[in-house]
Amino acid sequence: MNEGKRPGGLTALAVLNFIFSAGGLIGVMGMITVIVLFGKLVENMDEQARTQFEALQAIGLPWFICLLAVSVLSSILLLISGIGYIKQKKFMGHTLGNAYAILAIITGIVSAVIMKPEIGGGFTIGAIIEFIYPVLTLILLNTSFKEDFTN
């Protein structure tokens, strides 16, 4: 193990984790705001936004809350594992990083199945883009950076 000598790639991965974590949390806050202001927003919506809202409603409240909770969990995992990459900690970095990647891949598949195409569901290029980072994380943590974490 290369203790104390952090590869630049791991630092880059940590920075990306922080960026995606912040982005995820902002997205969650946006979704909550939309729900809270639903009544006011729906009056001023154009047709496309209304279609998206209908598609969002079609998921059902339990699934919606579940996806929201998973988004929050993913963002937290990204943040903690990012710190773990910086400190090169086995559990905090490697294990939680893998946990995030697996969770994101499963969530992506479930979202593609249960959500309508209007809000990003189905097998689309957009869905594939969402898989890039988790798949890269999974591959890199278990190949290039496998030996860079300590207990």
Add this chain to the structure above:
Amino acid sequence: MSLRDVSASHIRLISFYQTRYTVRGGAGLVFLMITLVFGLTVAHAVLTPIEQIMAQQAKAGQQSDPQKVVAEIVKLGRPVIQWALGIESDENSPASSDAWTTFLLDDRPALLSVIFLILLFGMPLLISFLAFNQIAGDVQNRGLRYLLLRTERANIFIGRFLGTAFFSTLVIAIIIATITFYLGVNIKIYSAGLLVGWALHGFLALSVLMLPYIAICSWISASVDSPFVSLVLAKLIIGGVWLFALLGSLVWKPAIYLNYALPWGLQNHLLHPQLTHSLGTALACLGYMLVFLFLGYYRFETRDL
């Protein structure tokens, strides 16, 4: 020390470690992320309108014909493609130029052609994220001195160039394979043979096009001591040549020829209908690469490390 000291086994070893180091070092990872997101976002932007129209037709209970939808969009996009290929207008263009647009939009999978044209323009602007730090970082931290005890400068220079080129080719292959697979499975308007054949052509075109741009990054990286300066210079030179040619030509038309300082001026010809023409363009790209590599190697060989 000269090119006579070149050793294939040393180059193989150095290029292997260069490929591995690009990911561990961070530059490769950033390039991988940016390029994958860019490539797939381009595909997303091109394919989404078609998918949306098909979905709307299906929702309205109409018979959805993807081929008709694509034909309609291609008709609308034809002037844009002609502009991108440098064809001024239908009336003034020679028959061969018009045949080029027809080849890209009618004879070959049009959606893939449009994606390739955007990638041919965008990829040179991204390649410096991967290739900027082939030499400069090791010169700055003096790590190169330890390497020079074991091998010659020529092996380091060529090995690192080849490792970077291999990594870039791998990333391009992933992007094109993903887009082609998606087009084949989801859009289903082109035959598998046509799609794979054109995808292979696009892959080769993009891979060859990256070589001169990687070579110019090798030259810059071998000339300066700081990776950051190397990245900034690479960005300024690659993007600047195109921008100066574009803006300059608005004031003084011949300024457009500045594009030929790099492959900007001819890179679209890699997708030309005549095979001899596209092969000639590929050879020209290799020519650019050799010139930049020679200049970079000369600088690297003669400089004080």
